Amino acid sequence: MPRTNYNNTAGLKYHTTHETLLYASLTMGSSSIFLYINSVLLFTLRSKSVFRETSRYILLYNLLFADTVYLISSSLIYMLAAFRIKLTFYMCSVVILPPQLVYSISPLTLTVMSLERFVAICYPLRHAVIITIRNTGVAITLVWLTSSLSIIIRVLMLLCSNTEFSFNLQMKDICSKETVFFVPMSHHFVTAYSGIVLLSAGVTIICSYIGVTLVARSASTNKASARKASQTLLLHLFQLGLILISTFQSNIITAAATIMERSHVLRLYSLSFIFLTILPRCLSTFIYGLRDQTIRPFLIQHLCCQWRCSAFLNKANVGE
Template sequence: VSLCFQMGTPYILNSDRAMPNDFQLQQNSSTTNGNRENKAGVNVVFSFIPCFIFLYINCVMLYTLRSKPVFRETSRYLLLYNLLLAETLQMILAQMMFLLAAGLVFMTRLVCLLVVIPTIITTVTSPFSLAVMSLERYVAVCFPLRYACIVTVPTTYGAIAVVWAISYANMLIRVIMLTALDSRPFGQLMGIICAKSTLFQLKIFSEFESGFVCAEFVSVGLIIILSYVGVMVAAKAASTDRLSANKASKTVLLHMIQLSLSLSSSLVSTILTGLHGKVDVITFRHLRFSLFVCLIILPRCLSCLIYGLRDQIIRPIFIRHLRLGINCEIFKFYTQYINQ
């Protein structure tokens, strides 16, 4: 202002000159917000593309495992179907939670609980399914003569029921604790994004989570390790088919890798909680996106790649269904393009 008066310029002219500068700052702020929204939209698109691809592969595998009577009447394939079903549901729920978080969709505590419940159930189901599958391979290699008596379709369904019962019990305990210990009404609107860590905020929930996760992975890890050792010992025995034993040992080893990836995916929320406030917002979003794709989405498709390509019975049928689906989609797209 003093500079304008020294130059003989009225103050009103200085004010008029200041207005475009303020408008420019607002425009720059809007542009920055728009760029952030565009980056968030790009992250959503790039997260949706691999999720859609892997979801399609999993659905083709699920259809393949129900397409032949041999798959519906064999314990090994029934256990694989159960694992794939749980991982496919996890993938769908994870993508839905990511979209809700990216869109900043807030909901009531009751709606958030209904969204989180299936996530908790399916997350617990996968490790125990891997343990049952490892035991099935152990019995097949170490007790081949008694395999048909021990591993039957009814016992397989019973093992699957036990796995899901453990998952439901874990969820039920959490819901009872939330109802009894958290005094906030379920109809209250949450001011933060819906997630397991934001819904179960009390310290006792984190302690229960840590204890359950440790017990879960120690028990499942011991089962897989003991199964692997038993299969390796049987592979060295002269009375055992070494080819099938070596193949079974590789399968159990892959179960251990899947368990490690499952443990890594369960630690994503813990990692993000530790990084929150220590890095800037943009870096935090990029880390959240990277962890989501690498540790949550990608491991959910490993079962299809492991069993769909290694199994000599599944592989040709799986590839045929996969190609048929792709060709049908291309044909539909071409037909719509021609009609337009």
């Protein structure tokens, strides 16, 4: 009997390890693909002066940069959790802070980008006056200051708490934001802060969409441009909805861990990571990279090998 139990336990451990490697490979594979696409788009936005001198593309660069940092940091946290690797408190804090810093950059930048589209469609004559490079820089600075302020407040809450801890203490659990910012007041602050940011962003995008839609129905405007702007705002709203759902990801995983086996929790964690962490941070590439006629040719050229694209274009020209 003991021999049978040992074999069953060994088989279970092998099965769990095999599944861990499988899901980690699939998840990291998809994450690497999107990271590559995001990186190419970031390079594309810095390669031409038209992108560097246009407010819309400057905001897009800021959004993609924050999303790329979030993807890299989140992928590292996923690997640590999947393989149950434990860190010291100090090392975990270094890993956790970057994604927590840039988490709210996306909804805040989406808000500014929605306002830019609203002004471009509803007030086209004043767009060049309102949406300037200087004003765009001020907006981006405010976005980063707002996100940084939330991290500073949470760190101060941790330092001012009466709980004693050591930065070099080996953590008993896997690295996560809950294990670093374990002060209850910090959790309440994050809930309130995230709610305010996401609610404000949602209301702004919806109001911008309504304004653009009303203008699109007018006979005295460029309906094609207004229709495309309204579709972009809807995609922003969908992207914001996924980010909102992702805020409950840790709660869902924690609740599932109490009633499900580890192998099932790993499947749920992997799926939620793909659809709630990777997907929302990669939609901007498709919303702008593939739909924008100015970016798309350069993005496709940089995504594939440039000589292959050139060869393909030359053949097409010869055929004509």
